[in-house]
Amino acid sequence: MARKQSDYLAALLAEEEGVAASPAPARTAPTERSRTTTLLGRESALARVASGEVRQVTQLMLDPARVKVWPGNARFHGHLTEENCRELIESIIAEGGQKVPAVVRRIEGDPDYDYEVIAGTRRLWSIRWLRANSYPDMMFVAQVAQLDDEAAFRLADLENRARADVSDLERARNYLAALTTHYGNHQTRMAERLKLSKGWLSKMLKVAAIPDEVIAAFASPHEVQLKPGYALAQAMQDPMQTTAITRVAQVVANEQAARREAGRPAIPANEVLHRLLTARKMMMGEDGEPERYNYHNRYGRPVLSVQSANRQGVTVRLHAGSGADVEEIVKALRGALAYLEQTGRGLQP
Template identity: 80%
Template sequence: MARKQSDYLAALLAEEEGDAASAAPPREPAELRSRTTTLLGRESALARVASGEVRQVTQLLLDPARVRIWPGNARNYDLLSEAQCRELIDSIIAEGGQKVPAVVRRVEGDPNHDYEVIAGTRRHWSISWLRANSYPDMQFVAQVAQLDDEAAFRLADLENRARADVSDLERARNYLAALTTHYGNHQTRMAERLKLSKGWLSKMLKVAAIPDAVIAAFASPHDVQLKPGYALAQAMQDKGEAKAIIGVAQVIAREQAARRDAGQPAIPAPDVLRRLLGASKMMLGEDGGPDPYRYINKYGRDVMSIQAINRHGVTVRLHAHPGADDEEIVTALRHMLSHLESTGQSLKR
């Protein structure tokens, strides 16, 4: 019997013995009373375990390399990093190991893995990182549960609701996959099983349907939050609007990549959302008026903006400011040409 199990049963026995001792007749000899209550307590404790009233929980010390991640979890394991897990890593080091066990289940037919993580993805990542970085003896602490896929999904979802670092988009896409896999595409049934508002679940599922080409416009998928994401999903219900949004998103994605390569800050999420929601106006040139496209440098200053678009060409304004240089202007011009081409306003006739 494992140490923790024996300690747990010992505590039960102590409780039962105390109850039985207080009820013993005062005239009974102390030695006989002690022996009787011990036997009664042990029998009662074991009966409670056998009946299922009390469940024994075994914690295992595992090599994380032998434990895979269950694909039904919302968290994207590949997006985890040392920076995201730094607080947890420091806590594990300070406490001399992982204190809160993960939940795993056994797997069959996989020669490389014995278990898979249902809840505890960040703990698994952190222990794996520690083993590769000066703490080779760190063990992954887990308890084994017998769960079918739907129960595993509900358990993982409950844990993820309390985690601020699980993005709305990750959860939304996890729900969309589960809707088909576990609930036969019945949103009402899914909402009841997860104890969620049907309206809230419906919004999450719509956000999940936003295509990757649009998500790529944001600096990080974590920037796509439920409220603004739902507004974007609603706008994309119109086919013409959706085409315009995808075109502008591709331009923004290239801008984001250029900024990363140049070590510049990313375009903030509110600015990305504003440009995406105004995509159709940008394509139409707002009835021949000024197009809102502009290129902003790392200091937040305008470098170039489109003033007008018509059949004769495009009127562009170059903004003067301290620190402006020719290379920056050339870069802004290239992005503007890419924007015009992707929105159907190319100068090539």
């Protein structure tokens, strides 16, 4: 990955500066002419650096407390944990420090930070964690580069494409923000700059528009992948579908929260997607009835189910042999009433 990252940065810097790398000349015995040419070359290189035509890239060891994450990066920094950074943490410990440098740029006028990370968010998080957990001298290794925002975005995007732990939703929302910020809402221009298919980029931007209250139905935003996410985004083009999906998503999100609280496994992503995509059918119903609400305890045994819901009232069944106490039954009943209310089948006053 170190070589890839170096190549990415070199390509971006070369593009920004308009300077093409020349192949290294064959080694020959030094002559007076070659020494003169070398000196002239050095003078020329220094002059180009001084004039700003060539921008230097410097590698430093930084205090991670003085470095922040660039907001244009795709990764959801708040979702990083010891668990999902464990492999990287162990690698840094085993190697005696961070071997693959991050890419940062200098910040001016900020009293709290000197640099911001363009590529290397997980490395920054891991070094901070190590300094707080028995490795107080661990330093953050980074290349300092001069990049404008659009070049920084392209560099971060190139690195994130090689990262399996950056979700499709993270990238999609990053693209949606960059579309306005860097490309004036021109998808074709953005696709050309990023070397992406226009059709693929269009799908990503649609997925990015899925609202947070719908994403909350999934156990984690990382479960929202492009193909199923695009199907969901397409369904939400219909206002009637959007209303139904949003209501069902709220119900599923509450169920997910209850499962986490009870220590039960989360509802799988494929089941969540199915419930969202069939939300309108569930609310309207072929027989005029909503899909039955079922509550199971942590062992998978049924505790309560809604048998019917209509103008005359709601019929609820309490299952024998579930082992549930009164408190859990009351909790299940409250969940059923909330479900019926949010799907438009609640008890009318």
